[in-house]
Amino acid sequence: MSTAREAKPHLTRPHVLALLREMLRIRRFEERCAELYQQEKIRGFLHLYIGEEAVAVGVMQALLPEDAVVATYREHGQALARGVAMNPLMAEMYGKQEGCSRGRGGSMHVFDAATRFYGGNAIVGGGLPLAVGLALADRMQNRANVTACFFGEGAAAEGEFHESMNLAALWRLPVLFVCENNLYAMGTALAISESETDIRAKAQCYRVPSAVVDGMDVVAVEAAARAAVAAIRAGEGPQFLECRTYRFRAHSMFDAQLYRSKEEVERWKERCPIAQLSAWGRSVGLVHDADIAAMEAEIATEVQASVDFAEAGSWEPLSDLARDVTTPREAA
Amino acid sequence: MPAASASAAAAPGVARIATTYREAVRAAIREALARDPRTFIMGEDVGRYGGCYAVTKGLLDEFGPERIRDTPLSESGFVGAGIGAALGGMRPIVEVMTVNFSMLCLDQILNTAATLRHMSGGQFSVPVVIRMATGAGRQLAAQHSHSLENWYAHIPGIRVLAPATLEDARGMLATALADPDPVVIFENVMLYNMAGEIAADAGAVDIDRASVRRAGRDLSLVTYGGSLWKTLAAADELAREGIEAEVIDLRTLRPLDDATIMASVRRTRRAVVIDEGWRTGSLAGEISARIVEQCFWSLDAPIGRVCTAEVPIPYPKHLEDAALPQVPAIVAAARAALGR
Numbered sequence: 001m002s003t004a005r006e007a008k009p010h011l012t013r014p015h016v017l018a019l020l021r022e023m024l025r026i027r028r029f030e031e032r033c034a035e036l037y038q039q040e041k042i043r044g045f046l047h048l049y050i051g052e053e054a055v056a057v058g059v060m061q062a063l064l065p066e067d068a069v070v071a072t073y074r075e076h077g078q079a080l081a082r083g084v085a086m087n088p089l090m091a092e093m094y095g096k097q098e099g100c101s102r103g104r105g106g107s108m109h110v111f112d113a114a115t116r117f118y119g120g121n122a123i124v125g126g127g128l129p130l131a132v133g134l135a136l137a138d139r140m141q142n143r144a145n146v147t148a149c150f151f152g153e154g155a156a157a158e159g160e161f162h163e164s165m166n167l168a169a170l171w172r173l174p175v176l177f178v179c180e181n182n183l184y185a186m187g188t189a190l191a192i193s194e195s196e197t198d199i200r201a202k203a204q205c206y207r208v209p210s211a212v213v214d215g216m217d218v219v220a221v222e223a224a225a226r227a228a229v230a231a232i233r234a235g236e237g238p239q240f241l242e243c244r245t246y247r248f249r250a251h252s253m254f255d256a257q258l259y260r261s262k263e264e265v266e267r268w269k270e271r272c273p274i275a276q277l278s279a280w281g282r283s284v285g286l287v288h289d290a291d292i293a294a295m296e297a298e299i300a301t302e303v304q305a306s307v308d309f310a311e312a313g314s315w316e317p318l319s320d321l322a323r324d325v326t327t328p329r330e331a332a
Numbered sequence: 333m334p335a336a337s338a339s340a341a342a343a344p345g346v347a348r349i350a351t352t353y354r355e356a357v358r359a360a361i362r363e364a365l366a367r368d369p370r371t372f373i374m375g376e377d378v379g380r381y382g383g384c385y386a387v388t389k390g391l392l393d394e395f396g397p398e399r400i401r402d403t404p405l406s407e408s409g410f411v412g413a414g415i416g417a418a419l420g421g422m423r424p425i426v427e428v429m430t431v432n433f434s435m436l437c438l439d440q441i442l443n444t445a446a447t448l449r450h451m452s453g454g455q456f457s458v459p460v461v462i463r464m465a466t467g468a469g470r471q472l473a474a475q476h477s478h479s480l481e482n483w484y485a486h487i488p489g490i491r492v493l494a495p496a497t498l499e500d501a502r503g504m505l506a507t508a509l510a511d512p513d514p515v516v517i518f519e520n521v522m523l524y525n526m527a528g529e530i531a532a533d534a535g536a537v538d539i540d541r542a543s544v545r546r547a548g549r550d551l552s553l554v555t556y557g558g559s560l561w562k563t564l565a566a567a568d569e570l571a572r573e574g575i576e577a578e579v580i581d582l583r584t585l586r587p588l589d590d591a592t593i594m595a596s597v598r599r600t601r602r603a604v605v606i607d608e609g610w611r612t613g614s615l616a617g618e619i620s621a622r623i624v625e626q627c628f629w630s631l632d633a634p635i636g637r638v639c640t641a642e643v644p645i646p647y648p649k650h651l652e653d654a655a656l657p658q659v660p661a662i663v664a665a666a667r668a669a670l671g672r
């Protein structure tokens with residue numbers, strides 16, 4: 001398997017299978033989450049990443065364990081691809097104290113210090129300044145880390161997007177901005193919300209080098225992310241990656257999807273990143289039916305185990321209600 | 333889900349219609365748009381999506397995209413633009429999806445809308461209406477469960493409303509639009525599905541006075557918004573123990589209607605304030621201070637407060653419920669005020 005320090009993905013059989021497996025894990029995990037939502041095991045808002053898996057999986061290939069990740073409320077895919085274990089992630093979805101955020105956050109607030117996964121931010125645009133700050137801290141402490149910051153194209157309308165681009169470029173900070181352009185911010189299409197619909201151009205006007213990539217093609221995303229991360233590590237400052245993608249499901253579980261046609265959704269589903277990679281892999285003889293079957297079986301077992309783990313988990317006692325509001329101090 | 337039983341009793345001969353809080357707000361918006369060509373509504377997903385809480389559903393077809401204006405995710409920009417449009421002669425309704433996102437436009441509200449009249453020596457006024465959803469209870473966790481009404485009620489120069497009943501959901505908007513100054517309206521998310529009946533010709537209501545939703549002699553329970561229904565349920569429970577609580581719905585959080593509160597407390601001599609905000613620096617604190625300032629010699633017991641625990645709202649239901657004001661805590665605080 002290729003290492004993250006190399007600039008180009010090597011499409012060896014193990015690597016292709018690994019990419020496929022990571023996307024499939026996210027897909028199956030989230031399909032189960034949708035069922036669990038219907039069963040009222042998962043509550044609150046649930047934003048599924050289904051259709052966009054290639055973005056998180058592709059970008060993560062370029063990161064090292066010391067790097068940091070900042071994501072949004074649609075972050076299950078990033079969390080899994082980053083290496084947050086499925087059991088605590090599912091327990092978090094339930095709100096059990098065995099969850100990765102001890103149940104306090106739920107679907108929108110996945111945090112994991114071990115993988116430097118800094119959430120899970122449900123305020124659109126809120127993560128961008130945070131990423132700039134993490135990168136600033138790395139820079140000021142002479143650490144060669146990169147901070148990858150994921151956000152939707154809707155966030156590009158927020159002031160925080162523009163302020164963050166400017167700061168990161170001004171101070172040449174090691175941030176990889178990853179815009180997941182799925183064409184809609186809830187029900188608002190890009191074309192009715194932006195005078196300039198080329199998001200890359202916005203980053204460029206702050207002198208942040210930018211690229212656009214097919215976000216349904218995990219290999220293309222990986223290649224672009226590796227190139228961008230290599231530039232960041234070479235001291236060239238922040239980089240911007242716009243990944244053109246599509247969410248196959250509703251914005252959240254309460255969305256009647258009045259703003260787009262079924263045909264449009266079906267057209268995009270034909271470009272499913274998992275189906276595409278698997279078809280390509282088969283066509284060149286890197287992936288076999290038996291691989292897929294084995295992978296599906298293993299993932300089914302892993303997902304079921306995560307549900308069992310979450311079911312067996314415990315509710316935090318009421319006496320803990322005010323826990324973790326501020327740092328506990330030693331008694332004087 | 334509360335049933336809207338505190339709504340005005342049906343007057344004989346007046347036709348009643350079934351509605352929900354959501355429909356009542358929508359009817360108010362529709363009427364405002366039909367009545368005044370200067371009125372339009374803008375905000376995130378008010379048009380094509382049909383409104384985050386489906387309040388504006390259907391209005392795009394009826395009024396078109398100029399007047400049902402979808403905005404980008406630019407809270408500071410479009411709220412500021414609403415303020416500017418009001419300054420320029422329009423009568424905008426700006427929908428900020430929820431109070432949780434209103435921190436991004438707080439600057440425009442605090443530093444522009446609330447100050448223009450004063451800073452210009454009275455030359456300019458800003459007749460904008462800003463609506464936002466507020467409140468917890470849907471397991472949306474820390475960033476989506478705020479009740480920051482009190483932050484807004486802190487600001488001189490704006491009026492802050494909290495419709496809790498169907499009549500107020502239907503009637504406050506028209507009065508707010510007629511107001512020459514900025515008005516912020518908070519709609520509690522737990523009320524949107526509340527169903528009941530209102531008069532078929534329900535229309536504008538006053539936005540100056542608090543309202544006694546339940547008369548009682550033994551103590552005054554002062555509240556507003558989503559907590560009104562929990563407080564009324566608590567009052568019913570207290571009644572079964574022979575305690576007659578008076579329930580006051582503040583309706584307008586700024587300016588506060590001291591007269592109604594004090595008249596009640598002077599009679600009952602005891603008060604408990606119920607407020608979904610965090611206790612520290614809460615509206616409940618402000619009301620308690622006013623009662624002490626104005627009714628100290630009438631009080632027979634310390635003022636009680638039932639507020640949200642000092643914790644960001646947790647995701648799990650049992651913890652969220654424990655963090656928020658609930659009926660048993662209101663009942664307990666009332667009993668304590670009566671020394672029981």
Ligand SMILES: Cc1ncc(C[n+]2csc(CCOP(=O)(O)OP(=O)(O)O)c2C)c(N)n1
Pocket residue numbers: 074122123124125151152153154155156180182184185186251376405407429433436
């Ligand atoms: C500041 C802010 N405003 C509004 C919202 C409500 N909201 C949540 S997600 C969303 C759409 C965001 O779209 P985009 O950034 O493109 O990301 P996507 O959901 O498509 O992944 C909106 C309007 C919010 N969470 N935060």
